[in-house]
Amino acid sequence: MPQLTAPELTTISTTASKYGATADQVAATNFKGGCVRVRKGNVTFEVDWFDPTLNRDRTAAEVDALMDNLGKTLK
Amino acid sequence: MGSQVGSFLGAMRVSPRDQFYWYEDFLSTDLSSTSVAGTGAIEIGGGNTQADAGRPGVLGLYVTATATPDRASTQPNATNFASVRFQGGRWVIEGPVYFTNVSDGTDNFSFRWGFGDVVNADFVDGAYFEHDRQTHGDNNWRLVAASNSVRTKTNSGVAPVAATWYRLRIEVNDNATQVDYYVDDTLLGSVTTNIPTGATRLTHVMAQLIKTLGATVRRVHLDYLEVTQYLTTRR
Numbered sequence: 001m002p003q004l005t006a007p008e009l010t011t012i013s014t015t016a017s018k019y020g021a022t023a024d025q026v027a028a029t030n031f032k033g034g035c036v037r038v039r040k041g042n043v044t045f046e047v048d049w050f051d052p053t054l055n056r057d058r059t060a061a062e063v064d065a066l067m068d069n070l071g072k073t074l075k
Numbered sequence: 076m077g078s079q080v081g082s083f084l085g086a087m088r089v090s091p092r093d094q095f096y097w098y099e100d101f102l103s104t105d106l107s108s109t110s111v112a113g114t115g116a117i118e119i120g121g122g123n124t125q126a127d128a129g130r131p132g133v134l135g136l137y138v139t140a141t142a143t144p145d146r147a148s149t150q151p152n153a154t155n156f157a158s159v160r161f162q163g164g165r166w167v168i169e170g171p172v173y174f175t176n177v178s179d180g181t182d183n184f185s186f187r188w189g190f191g192d193v194v195n196a197d198f199v200d201g202a203y204f205e206h207d208r209q210t211h212g213d214n215n216w217r218l219v220a221a222s223n224s225v226r227t228k229t230n231s232g233v234a235p236v237a238a239t240w241y242r243l244r245i246e247v248n249d250n251a252t253q254v255d256y257y258v259d260d261t262l263l264g265s266v267t268t269n270i271p272t273g274a275t276r277l278t279h280v281m282a283q284l285i286k287t288l289g290a291t292v293r294r295v296h297l298d299y300l301e302v303t304q305y306l307t308t309r310r
Contacts, residue, residue: 026210042232044217045269048224052199053275066225073268 004036008060012036015064019071021045038067045070095304097151097280100132101297107134108153110194113145114138115284118294130171130240134297136284138184148194149297150281156192157277161202161251161270164306166190168280169244171298176237178208182289185209187219188282189245195285199224200271200278202254204243206235209287218256218264222271231256231263240298249307 004012004025016023021040035048047066049057058066089096099107101119109117118135127133136147151158159166168189178184189203198221205217205228214234220227235241244257247270254266271278280302284295 042230044226044228044230046197046226046228048197050224053223070225070227070268 004060004063008064011060012038012064012067015068016040016071018068019074021071021074023067036063036067038071040074043074092309093306095302095306097302098299099151099301100299101134101149102132107149107151107300109147109149110153111147112195113142113286114140115145115147115286117147117149127240130298132299133173136186136282136295136297137292138284138286138294139292140290141286141288144195145286146195146284148281148283150194150279152279153194156279156281159190159278159280159302160274160276161247161272161278162249163308164304165249166247167244167303167305168300169242170282170300171240171242172235172282173240173296173298174206174235174237175294175296177214177235178206178288180208180288182291182293183207183209183287184293185285185287186283186295188243189280190247190278191221191281191283192277192279194281194283197221197224197226198278200276202245202247202266202270202278204245204256207287216256216258216263218254218266220254220266220269220271222269222276225269227266227269229264229266233258233263 013023016038021038023038025036035046038045047063051058116137138145185207187203187205191198191201191203202220205219208214216231216233217228218231242259246255251270251272256263
């Protein structure tokens with residue numbers, strides 16, 4: 001299960017901060033794979049590392065793009 | 076009189092051409108399939124499920140330990156998790172749930188209920204309620220929509236308590252642009268992002284219990300599950 005490198009997490013955190021949100025990553029547990037979460041107020045966006053459609057792990061750039069797109073929906 | 080009643084009921088009958096309808100009261104597991112792992116179990120009737128007059132047919136989801144994976148789930152079909160495609164008409168799922176205990180920081184569990192598609196982890200595609208203290212740090216209901224393992228989770232600010240029946244309802248609008256979440260007919264909130272749509276983003280109907288901390292028995296009871304789609308266009 002991949003983990004974000006410090007620069008990758010910084011990139012995603014910077015993206016999240018554009019929308020007043022904070023980002024953190026969650027390591028894999030016994031019950032689910034790792035993911036990245038972006039939170040603002042009572043809303044959390046969660047992106048699993050594994051992309052079921054592509055059947056591979058998402059890249060940090062793909063996670064960042066998803067978070068950027070979702071961040072735009074935050075008030 | 077009898078013929079008048081018969082005529083009235085005949086007029087009330089809804090054709091499957093206009094409406095999809097599925098109902099399970101858990102008198103047995105004949106209609107529902109189940110999936111368990113570890114010490115997880117399914118209980119139908121008997122002393123371990125809620126003996127509540129006026130609630131015939133109660134199914135219990137049961138877990139004990141955090142051993143990997145300790146879980147129990149019920150769903151209409153355990154081999155096809157792609158029975159529901161949003162859009163084409165409003166989807167409604169409703170059913171009462173009852174926690175014998177809620178998560179307390181010593182013994183935690185995740186509980187997901189509604190439209191979902193995975194027995195042993197968070198859902199890939201769906202629209203559902205989530206109770207998951209281990210992840211969120213509180214017991215509040217999360218109102219969730221998931222599409223291809225990208226999720227929106229809204230904190231409702233409302234937490235269930237133990238030993239109380241709650242009637243949950245989720246409504247996905249005609250075009251799947253909004254999901255509304257109700258507890259006992261009170262709207263807790265709506266989600267408009269990450270609602271799964273399209274032929275590759277199918278989901279299912281299910282309730283899932285996974286132990287996430289501790290080794291004490293935890294149970295969630297389900298009274299019934301009712302699913303309706305009000306078709307936009309006659310089929």
